[in-house]
Structures are given as structure tokens and as C-alpha cells.
Amino acid sequence: MTYAMDGLPTHRRVPDLVVLPGTREELIAVVRLLAAHGVPFVPRGAGTGLSGGALADEGTVLLVLTRLNRILRVDHDNRLAVVEPGVVNAKLGAAARPHGLQYAPDPSSQSACTIGGNVAENAGGPHCLKYGVTVNHVLALELLLADGSLVDVGSPGGEPWGPDLVGLFVGSEGNFGIATRITVRLTPLPRAVRTLLADFNSLRTAGEAVSAIIAAGIVPAALEMMDQSCIRAVEDSVYAAGYPRDAAAILLAEIDGRNVDAVVAETEVVTDLLRKSGARSVRSAASEAERERLWQGRKKAFGAMGRLSRDLVVQDAVVPRSALPQVLETICAIAQRYELVVSNVFHAGDGNLHPNISFDATDPALKQRVETASAEIMATCIAAGGTITGEHGVGIDKLRYMPLIFDAESLGAMHAVRRVFDPEERVNPGKVVPVHACREWTSARSGSAYAARHTPHVVLEPVL
């Protein structure tokens, strides 16, 4: 049962077999055995994903990679590290720190999620506003394809070796194979960090403050927003961070850098912008302990929301930053219309929303309302010029929305690319691309196998 779900409680699949290889060689041997027998399989890291992407259907083997957890090398001079896929994100950060370096992508689940999973999902995190998401930090990969062959893509210096196959692989959600060795870029630790907490009377004002900071040409390390529902959930939990409970929204803004004077000067500018944009108060963390407390509230917000009800749908969408105020108001209206509790905690600087719906999955009528509201929220974000996922991936949860943002030709192209890496579609089948919605795509390589791929094997409806 441990492996029947990921971090999203709305999808459940029980795999026939779970295999936990202990070494790279064991992993290769298992994949080659599966290839010899034509058995589909799903690679899985810590299972913290939020799109149902690491679930295995009946007849599919789940390959859990958490035992491949060695940090093979930290190269201080060249600011890189080579790791196995099961290395936990925070452990890589801890290994880099004595060298004065950091692994910048910091998903909220970083104390548990693995680098292999981060690569598969192209994971983000609060500090990706300044430092970029996972794909900006992956230099080279050793790939194990579905047929058991090994491929080396990229180079330690980051220059693609031919077409950018590293960039193509990152975020492919396991559909192209398994990254068995991952070379990542490390960046120097900032020498100065300032964390600001600003609170607002309305979500709209907070959204406008975000636009003002971005327009000023300052790129904070992070710019995170929480609404009142989320603030109160955090303050009622063990993760209470001292957020003002009466605020309609708070912004956490962090400015960091290697030049202390520059950080101090930019912090003053941001503080001024927040005040001019209507912040009721702006407070700077006075100590490292206070900074950690402010961040703990943000990073554990999803956990804190567990207090609100039995189940939680963690949504993920992106809109243009200028659309934030309007979209947030529309989401609020949707929540009221369906009588649902929606809490917003998100990466405001990127326009990356996480509207989270608290509900009780044992109530069928409520489940239906949650599903309808989720679809309306996605439609709202798409109508605003946005997209259906910024960092959680498509998995099975967002499959049904893919035809809303990509036409049949573009989906067909994605499907055809997947078949270059995995002609039999055995790795993580039924994820990312809704096969029924693809336009026919013939290529020299596809040939006679073409008809086979039109056999629908995708579960399109979430199992709410």
C-alpha cells in the first residue's frame, strides 16, 4: 500500500510488483530483464510527486530508486556534483554546503524528494525565481532506456553535446527512461540574505506589489504569497510562523547575493516598493532563527492544510504575473460558488499558483464539486494566457487538460518523440500525453508499430 499513491491523494493504483534495486548494476539488470519480457515499468523516487506520475497500473512493475542514494562526487573547483537518482534533494544541499556551494532548486518536499524525481518532473521551488528550475541546473545525464541500453547526454561543462537532449529529458516524467547518473551544477552560497514579511488587506494589493517589484528590475531570490485561509492553517499548526492572522495575504520576499552591500541596497528598494504598494507592515527577519521560522511556515503550508479537512487537492498552474490579481479573485469566486475551502500558497514572482482545495473524499457529491471546481480553475488560468502545470507535472492528474493547451498536432509530436526513446511505450505508460488526442504521426522509425500506439490505455478521469 506504501506505493499505491504519491503525494496526491486522489489517485490510487496498486502495482503488481515493486522492485528496489540496490545498485546501478542491479537496476540495469532488472530493466534488461523487463525488456526481454516486454514488461512495462514505472520509475519512482520518494513518491512525493503531486500528479499521480509515479503510480503503476496492474501488469506494470514499480521500480523504486531510493536505494541508489550515493553522492558520487562534489567538485568544488568546477561547481558540480555527480549523484545517483535516489539522493535526497536536501542531502545534496548539505553535502555542497561545506564547499561554500548550494544545489539551488528547493521544492517544498526537499527533505524527502529525490534528485531523480526532480529531474523527471523538472521540479521548481521558492528560490527558482532567481536561480532557475531543475533543468537550469542539470549538466549531464547517464540514461538507461527502456531497452536496457545506456546513453550519455550533455557534458560536465553544460554545453549540449549535439542537440540538447538533457533539456529534452528533464521534465519528461519518466517517459524517456531512467537517469542513472546525474551531473548537477552547484552555485555559490549567498553571502547575505534578507527575508521580508509583508502583509496586505487584499489579495489584489499583494498581487500588485509583486508586479511593482518585478517591474523595478529586481529579481528577489524568492517572492511567495499566502492567502488568509493558508495563513490561519499555518498559524493553527505546529509550524506557526508569526504571520498576522487578520491579513488577507502575506508576501515573503527574500533578497540574497554574494555582494553584501548590493543585498542591503536592494532590500531597501524592495521594502519601499512593498510599502508604496499598500503593505500594512513590512518586517525584516532579525535573525537566522526568525528567517527559518518564516520559511518553515511557507514550506510546511501543505502539511498545515491537512488540519482543515481529511483530504487535499494540491493544484498547480501558472499565469502571467500581471494576471495574478484577477485570477486570484476568480478562484475565490469559484470556491464560493461551489462552497469549497480553497487556500492559496504560491510562487507569486513566477505567477505559479497553488490553489489547494480541502475536502472529504468519502463524500461523493463533494468530490464531484471539487473536480468541477478544479476544472474551472484550470480553465481560468488557461484563459488568462497561462498553463496547467508549472512544476508538478502532468502525470495522470492533468492528462485531461492537455488538449486544452496543445492541439492534436503538437500532442502527436510529443508522442512521436517519446517513441524515439521508448518505441514500445513501456516506461511509465499512460502518463503525460493523452494518446487518444494525438494527431496521427508517421515517421520512418514508427513504421508498422504505428497502429499499436492507438490502443487507448490511458485512464483519463482522476480517481476522486
Place this chain on the structure above:
Amino acid sequence: MTILEKVTALLGEGAVLEAGTDRVPRIAPGSPDAVALLLGTAHQEGWRVRIEGAGTWLQSDAPADLALTTRRLDRVPAIEPPDLTATAEAGIGLDQLRQQLADRGAWLAIDPPGLAGRTLGSVVATATAGPLRHGFGPIKDHLLGVTFVTGDGRMVQSGGRVMKNVAGYDLTRLQAGGFGAFGVIVLVHLRLRTLPRADVTYVLEGAREDLTQVGEDIAAAGLTPAALELVSPALARRERWVLAVRLAGSPALVAADETGLGAASGGGRFASLRAEEAHGFWMRLAEGFSVRPVTFRIGGVPAASDELLDLLQHQLGDEWISASPAAGAIRWTGEASIDRLQRLRRTLAGLEVPLTLERAPWALRGAVGHFGAYREGVGPLVTGLRRTFDPGGALVVATEGS
């Protein structure tokens, strides 16, 4: 009917431009749909098509039945300063785009080699980043999405117009630096920055090894230059090597870094360039790479930069060279034979350093290829991707050479 007559019937006389010296008909479709129509027809008819932008970077000499130029795809459908995004057609010249963005207070933080009128599509397709790569990353980091037309005339969208997007596979990154092997880019969604309110350039002349040390000191001091470029004397038109430092961003950031620069270089040895001098310096540097017949880039780890510069000097000479040591990126231009380039690529491959041939006459790039000396298992994947996006082989691109 001749190819020209068929194309004229298909797209109208306005799409037919004067042929180049090799008399290959030059066709300029006026819209992305027209590109799809042309390539769909080429696929059916078995025509071989070479892709051109403004014709100022890659030599227009590949053997083909017709040349498809994107130069009439020069619209900018959207510039959104509050969102720091823009959407531009691939055939717009970078100089025009830059101006339109500046008028709205926005900045595309790239400075690729070549002439100012080089098209956006050319820069994206060849992924040619310039010195700003140091501070703002490679070309692909500035892309939010692309629309491209495959070799058999299908229009494909990838990515979108927002800052983060993991919906579907990232075909944008395949197109960036694909040299057109996987289709013709027709539309680009860009990530912008605000026009820097402070933008200054400092230069220091000296021996290469001394300047390398200064560069390391600057990095160690925690400065965050937009560019930190080591330029050979011939390219910089100076007596000795030049280390050029560009600081660009908020006034607060630039002022703090200027103070730090003086301390890092042992007390104000850098010379400050006036705004017009700085513009001229960076422009000459960019243009220098489109003068000589062959240009390539290599990418190694930062600690190997010195060794790689020595290797280039030993094998090819170091007259025209520019390097961003901290980013591990080196660009060379000059004259080189097929044998020498192939030997160099093999040597570099042994050091885990890829060589990407950016421009060269067809006789050379057809033999050497933009890419080569792939690591284990890469070749079949690239071939599979080419067949997927150009099943009839209509697009003439020297991907791996002969």
C-alpha cells in the same frame, strides 16, 4: 512546371526573392502557415530545402532545390512589460526587436555573435550565446516556448508564454541549438528583463594568465557581472589580451559591484568605457565572429579553461578568440581545414568537451557537421528525432557531417 513556378502558384509572387549567387530560388513565406504550406509541398515533391534568416551568419551555400528565408516573418505580436514576456516571429532582426523592447522598457539579455540584424530565429536555432551568457545563461534560458514547422509541414507548439511550464515534453530545448534539423522555428516566446537602469563596462589589458587570475579574483569577491569575457588581442583590436567586465542591473547592484571591482583588481586598474565606447566594444566583438570563414564553440568545465585555450592555440592559433572562463565557454573563429577540425573534435571529446561548429562553408560543415564525436548511444537518438521531425529529409542541415 518548375519549382519556382509551383512555389509562385502556391505562395504568390511576393514570396519569391532574388536568388543568391548559386541561383537557388529564395522563397520568403509571409506567415507561419505559408511556411507549413511550403514545407508540406517540399516534402511531397521531394525538394531539398535550406533554411536562412537574414543571411548574415551561416553561409547560404548548402546544396538545395530552394532556400526558405524567414525574413518576412518579422512581426512582434506581443510585448508585455508587466509580465516581462514577448512573442516575436523568427525572422525579425535582433536590432529591430531590441529597439521595440527598449521602447517599452524591456530587455532581452542576449548578445549573440554576428551582425546586429541577425534574425531571432537564427540565434535560437543555433543557440549562439555571447558574453552575457556569464550572467544570464545560455539562449535556451531566455525561451518560454516556440512554434516550429516540421520538414513535412506540420505546425507544432511547444511551451507557452509563462515563466514556468512543465506541461508536456520540452521540445523548445530540442529546437534551441538544433540548427534547424528538427524543423523551422517560426514564432518565439521570450523571457525578458527590465532594461538595466545601470549598465557599465570596464576593460583591463594584460597577459592572458594575469587576466585569468583577475577573473577568478572577481568571482571570489562575490561580484555578479553580466559579462566577464576574455578576448584575444586580434579580436579586441588591442595590443594584449583584454578582460572585459560588464555590470548591468539595478543602480544599487551595479554601484556595489563597481566598488568591489576596484578592490578585486588590486585598486582600480580597470579602465571604464564611456557608453558609446562600450557599445562599440561589444558590437565589434560580436561582429568579429562573422568575418572569418569558420566559427565554433566549445564548452568545458571552468577549471579547464586555461588548458583548452592552450589547446586551441596549439592546434589552430589563437588570433580570434573569446572566452567566458567562469561559464567554461570558448568561441574561436578563423580558417581551419576539415582534418584539423575533426582532429580537434576528437581530442576535445577525450576531455569530455563538445565542439559545436557554428558556421563554415558548406564544403567544410557538410564534412565536419555541426555536431559529432557523440558519446555512447546518442547518435541513434538524434537520427530518430530527425526522422520524426523531417521524415522525408527535406531540410538540408549538416547535423553530424559526412
